[in-house]
Amino acid sequence: MRLGAGIPLVGFAIVGAVNGTPDSITLAAKLIGGVAGLLLIVGLWTPIAGSAAALVELGIAFSWSSSLASDTANQVLLALLSAAVAMLGPGAWSIDARLFGRKRFDLR
Numbered sequence: 710m711r712l713g714a715g716i717p718l719v720g721f722a723i724v725g726a727v728n729g730t731p732d733s734i735t736l737a738a739k740l741i742g743g744v745a746g747l748l749l750i751v752g753l754w755t756p757i758a759g760s761a762a763a764l765v766e767l768g769i770a771f772s773w774s775s776s777l778a779s780d781t782a783n784q785v786l787l788a789l790l791s792a793a794v795a796m797l798g799p800g801a802w803s804i805d806a807r808l809f810g811r812k813r814f815d816l817r
Contacts (some may be wrong), residue, residue, distance in 0.1 A: 710793070710794055710797070710800075711749045711750060711752060711755070711794055711799065711800065711803070712750060713749035713790060714746070714759070714762065714790040714791045714794050715746040715747065715749035715788060716746070716747060716750065717738050717746070717783070717787055718742045718743060718746025718749070718762055718766075718791070719743050719746040719747055719750070719774075720786060721739060721743070722740055722742055722743025722744075722746065724737045725739035725740075726739065726740070726743075728732070735808070738765050738768060738769055741761060741765050742762055742765045742766060742769075744758075745758040745759070745761045745762035745765065745791070746758075746762060749762065749791070749794060751803070751804055752799040752800065752802070752803020752804050752805050752806065753799075753803070753804040753805060754805070755794060755795065755798060755799035756795045756796075756798070757795075757805065758795070759791045759792060759793075759794040759795025759796075760791075760792070760795045760812050762787070762788070762791035762795075763788045763789075763791040763792040763795065764788075766784045766785070766788035766791060767784070767785070767788045768786045769784045770784035770785050770788065781816075815817060
């Protein structure tokens with residue numbers, strides 16, 4: 710799930726940086742999303758990275774700027790996926806699990 714959210718975030722950041730975005734706000738939003746995507750991929754600071762990615766993607770999706778709101782459905786999907794990863798946690802194979810221990814929820 711972390712890879713499903715992180716890879717598109719990094720991909721959108723690379724495409725935005727290579728294509729040359731018209732303003733600095735667009736570039737900053739894409740770069741924040743890319744850094745959050747990298748953190749999600751490796752599983753470091755997962756709640757913070759997932760929350761940041763969700764906020765940035767919602768900002769891009771509901772922006773009035775035509776340069777930011779290119780594909781609203783993809784941005785909303787990435788925001789929901791990033792928020793889900795932030796709430797669920799990093800999982801067993803992550804840096805957070807190695808640093809802080811794996812969190813388990815036992816349902817009765």
